[in-house]
Amino acid sequence: MADEKLPVEKFPIEKKVGAYICKGCGLGERLEGAQLTMIAERDAKAHIVREHDFLCSEEGVKMIQDDIDNEGVNCVAICACSRRAKTEAFRFEGVAMSRGNLREGVIWVRPDTDEARETTEEMAADYVRMAVWETKFMSPPVGNEEAACQRDILVVGGGVSGLTAALETARAGYPVTLVEKTGQLGGKAGQAWKAVPDRAPYKDPVDTGVAELITACEADDNITIHLNATLTKTAGAPGRFEADISVESGTTVTARFGAIVQASGYEDFDANKLSGLGYGKTPDVVTQQELEALARAAGGGPIKRPSDGKEVKSVAFIQCAGQRSNKEGLLSYCSGHCCATSIKQAMYFKDQNPDIDTNVLYRDLRTPGAGGEDFYRSGQEKGVTFTKACVDGVEVAGDGLKVKFEDLILDQDSEENVDLVVLAVGQVPNSGVNIDAVPLEAEEGSEEGIEAKPAEVHVPLESILNLDYRQGPDLPQLVDGFTDSHFICFPYETRRTGIYATGPVRRPMDIISAREDATGAALKAIQAVENAAVGRAAHPRSGDLSFPQFRKEGCTQCKRCTVECPFGAINEEDGYPQFNESRCRRCGTCMGACPVRVISFENYSVDTVGQQLKNIDIPDEFDEKPRILVLACENDAYPALDMAGMNNIEYSAFARIIPVRCLGSVNLIWITDALNSGYDGIILMGCQKGENYQCHFVRGSEMAYQRMSKVDDTLQSLSLEPERVATYEVAITDIERAPQLINEMAETIERIGMSPFKF
Amino acid sequence: MSDMGSVAIEKYRNNNYRNNFLHEVEAHVEGGEWVKMCMQCGVCAGSCPLGPHWAHPPQEIFMMIRAGKREEVLTSDSMWMCTSCYNCIVRCPRGLPITHIMHGLAHYAHRLGLAPEKQPTREFAKLFWDNITKNGRANELKMGLSLYFKDGFGSGVKEAMKNKALGQAMMKTKRMNPMEFFGGHGVKDKSGLHAMLAKAREIEDAKFEQGK
Structure with a gap:
């Protein structure tokens, strides 16, 4: 049954296995220690087997450490509790270690009865065998030799998210290069007249703070800003990204970066698709962004409507315009910020002249964030009317506009004549090329949704990052064009290690959330730089020093590993996989994919699991x-x-x-x-x-x-x-x-x- | 009083979803300034023990005010259905004094002469007011009788006979004095009371003219 051959090629020194059997936590009472010792010695052929009453105690740990130091034990099998428990105690440098789960996996899931005793003993015996055999086929990870430490961080996008990320990174002491596509910093928020308040008393619109942000970035010696610049090529891996930046003068600057923050923001949903709401038919139907321009032009005075310059006396805000819809070509999601934005914009009118009628036509009013509800209340106090309604359409009527809607509270068709209509159109992420849409989805056929989307949302399909990755030039997207992330556990992470998406490119958000978000992404970028410097994995196996290796002579060049790697870590070189260890998240998907089983990690391989299952009795x-x-x-x-x-x-x-x-x-x-x-x-x-x-x-x-x-x-x-x-x-x-x-x-x-x- | 109604109508010309009627309510109705703060959650409607009997629950009344539906609101009998149980006030997440606003609206509609004529709550209120202001004390016997006879003599006799046993029992236990029928007890200075009430009305009318 037992395969005597030990894998010598990876761990050339002679293996000496120490198995340690704990008798604490009731293990001693429930299990026959002597029996387990015999199994570890005879069946699994551990060189040293010791029992201890309390293995995770100082004394128990010392016993193991002494064996490592004096007896030359380099493979440790700890047969005690789950590998998730006592990780602090059982931490030995330079040796391979496995854990036999006798506590959570055996005695705690079995009844303490005479009938159950025999099968429980067998269970424990198998876990001892498994632990010993696993460790025999492991070697301690030596770390990624390609580790590189480039501390510079590249920020793509000069809006609120990008500026915040740049500033936070620079203040933490890391040099930043900021690349902005347009000739101006500040992005969409920079064009706004005022912002939704971010602190108590949450009553009035406040300054956007973008000007201060720009000044602070421009003044910071740690920040280099390139305006009218794009990325023409991004290659490498965390700690050693190499980016070609096409700058204003027409030349290309090549620079090395440790990590990248992508804050490429959003575009407004194309309101021309909302002709039913009057957009395009009359200049007096505007988007929220366009109203900001009108408010800036008014500069605190009366806001004038675009068609004839008449002072606006009545205005209707139509929420969820082209959003939260299941109709084709419209957005299915809520952009989150629009309700508060409309309240803010209604205040532009009310604060200037309380007699102006402002009506917000909403389906569901959502004002997320700490001050959202207070701000809504402040809007009500200022006399903004809120009407739960389903808008049927906007028509030009005489001198103004007629908004037709169904009042959902009064349950009747209604209409209102107004001077100006403002549409709350949604945010469409500016995430570049949908790399999954091209070959992968086409194969699957019927799913036309993903392929159809880029055409629908009218975002220029130019690549943002121009990644020199086999898997495509941009970050993979999850739904609706937003960049991918594990939304619950690792919101900033993308599927390209070391590249962090932040701001509305990741999910719809307002200025307040974008600033928070960008700060988080900046910290993640710094973490990525530091991890790359020592060859450590990023989440979720943070700190893992192992990385995949492959036996080139066995490889059949089938390319499954390069295709299946969720993180684009594997490129190709002469048909063979080329691992970029720093991009790797150590999941082992490549190992699972390999039909000829040539991929392995030092401490996790086809053998470490295969030997366990083969040696179960x-x-x-x-x-x-x-x-x-x-x-x-x-x-x-x-x-x-x-x-x-x-x-x-x-x-x-x-x-x-x-x-x-x-x-x-x-x-x-x-x-x-x-x-x-x-x-x-x-x-x-x-x-x-x-x-x-x-x-x-x-x-x-x-x-x-x-x-x-x-x-x-x-x-x-x-x-x-x-x-x-x-x-x-x-x-x-x-x-x-x-x-x-x-x-x-x-x-x-x-x-x-x-x-x-x-x- | 109905001419006052037309004056107010002139002042607050009806217009859809403009704040004219809302401003009128804010100016003339007790608690009217709270109407704009309703966030349409519907907790009041769900809490009202008489909810199923209203044409419009409170939150709908508030929306009608904001939508400028002046006629519909003021001629509605909804706010007259309020029994002042205060459930809505207790539960309103926005702290609107809903009971007070309902009474304020009813009162305002009554003053304008727009309130529904045969609305029983309104009729009872009128009878009670006349009864108590006459002598400064409630005359329970007359109150009961005036309620029985509010729809005419025939139905009044019928109603009275229906409650004969109750009336006799009350008399036997000295809970009701039949002599109250002839004038009844009252306050010491009746004319003083009447002068006071007249003055109060004068002040209130003046206030009403300019908005409260």
Whole structure:
């Protein structure tokens, strides 16, 4: 059963395995320590095996450290609690370490009864075997040799987000280069007359603060500003980006950067598509942005309407113009800022002359942010009328405009004659080329939505970053053209490590949110620079020093790794993959993709998992003891199972759980090997996939699903029932469901019988 | 009083979704300045025990005011349905004194002569006012009788006979004095009271002319 060959090529020194079995936390009372010691010694062939009553104590840790120092132990297998527990105590430099989960994974999920004792012991024995075999095939990560430290940070876009990011970065002591496409800093907000207040008492419109921001950036010695400049090429990786900046004079400046902040902002939704609301038919129907220009022209005096210069005496604001709609060609989402913006703009009129009638026609009034509600109330106090209405259309009527709408409170068709109509059109992200729209989606066919979008939203399809990446010139987009990010856990991260999207390019937002957002992105960029300098991974495996390596002689140049990498970390060089370690997030999706299994990490490889599942003891068919292999995502499913243990939720003693970095790293060979070695059932637990994905590596779980859809062939060729392999989406909160899934598989096996592949 | 109504109409010319009527309400109705603060959440409508019996719940009345629907609001019987339970005031997230505004609107409509003629709450209020201001004390016997006979003699006798047993029981336990029918008890200085009320009305009318 045991494969005696140790992988020598990666970790040339002789391996000496120390297995340490803890007897604390009730382990000593529930499990036969002597039995486990014997298994570690005889079955798993650990060189040194020691028991301890309290392994994570100072004394216990010292015992291990002494073995490392004096006995030459370089592979440590700690058979105690979950790998998620006591990470502070069990931290040993320069050695490979694995953890056998005897506490959360065994005694806490099994009843303390005489009948259960035998199967619980078997479970513990297997976890000891797994820990020892795993560590034998691991080597301590040495860190990325290509680590580079370029401290300069590139900010793309000179609006509020870009300026804030530049200023915050510069103030933290990092040199910044800011590239602005137009000839002027300040962006959209710079053209506004006033801004929604960002502090108490939230009563009146305030200065935008953009002028001060520009002055501060211009005065900062750490900030270099290029106006009328674009990026013509961006190559490299975090810590060593190389950007060609085409500057005003027509020449190209090439500079090196550690990280990039993309604050390319938004464009207004094209109001010409809203002809039903009168836009384009008369100049007296304007967008919010255009009203800002009218207000600036008025400079605090009476605002005049564009058609004839008459002072506006009545104005209607139409909210959600072309937004929150399921009609084709309109925006499906809410842009968030428009309600507060309309209240602010109504105040432009009311503050100047309280007799001007201002009517805000809204469907749902939303004023997010700390002061939103106060600002709304202030608008009401100033006499702005708010009407919950569904606007049917705007017509030119006599001297002015007639707004026709259904009053949703009075439930009747109404109309109002006004001098000016303001449309709250939405924000369309300026995120450049939709790199997924071109070849990938075309293959899938029916999904025309993604392909149709760039045409709909009228954003120039020029690339922003012009990335010299195999995967395309810009950041991948999630929905509606907004750049991708794990919205809940890592909002700033994009799928291109070291490049952070901020401001309305990431999600619709106002000035206040953009400033906060940009500050966050600046800090993330700094973190990326520092991580790159020491070869550390960014989230979610922050601090991980391992990185993928591949055996070139085995590679068949199939390119699956380069295509499937969610982060565009792998380029091609002469047909072979070229890993950009600093771009890598260490998910192992490439490892899972590789059909010839030549990709591995020092501490995570096809072998570290493969050896675990091969060395689990499989009782023969007549023992009535099936074995269920559970490959659980370490981010969500594994913690959920740990928590099930903490809550003493029992599950089948036949399950053997192996954490994986991401379901995307699951190589089909593990499934084939498991089926061949006589496992009766296999469960894969990953995160939610699709548009509202929860996968920490964005596309890992989706890749796993795609691969697993092909596992049926394997099952058929082995004449096995398809129920034996199941893939589930498990969230970290599925504390009761995850054990239930395991129990269901146990029931299924009871129903369909044991696997015939036992030897 | 109805001429005063037309004066006000002239002053606050009706116009859709212009703030004219809102300004009128703010100037003349108790609590009227709060109307603009309603955010249309509908908690008042949901809290009102008489909710199903109103043509327009409070939040709708407020929207009608903002939409300039003067006639509809002032001739409506909705605000007359308020029983002053104060549920809406307690629950209004914006702190609007809704009960007071309802009474203010009813009062204002009454003064303008626009309130619905046969609205029972209004009729009861009128009878009660006449009853109590006559002697300065409530004459319960006469109050009851005037309510019975408000729709004419025939129905009055019928109503009175229906409550015969109750009336007799009240008399037996000395809860009601039949002698009250002849004049009844009152305050010491009736003419002084009447002069006071006349003066109060004069002041209020003057206030009404210029807005409260």
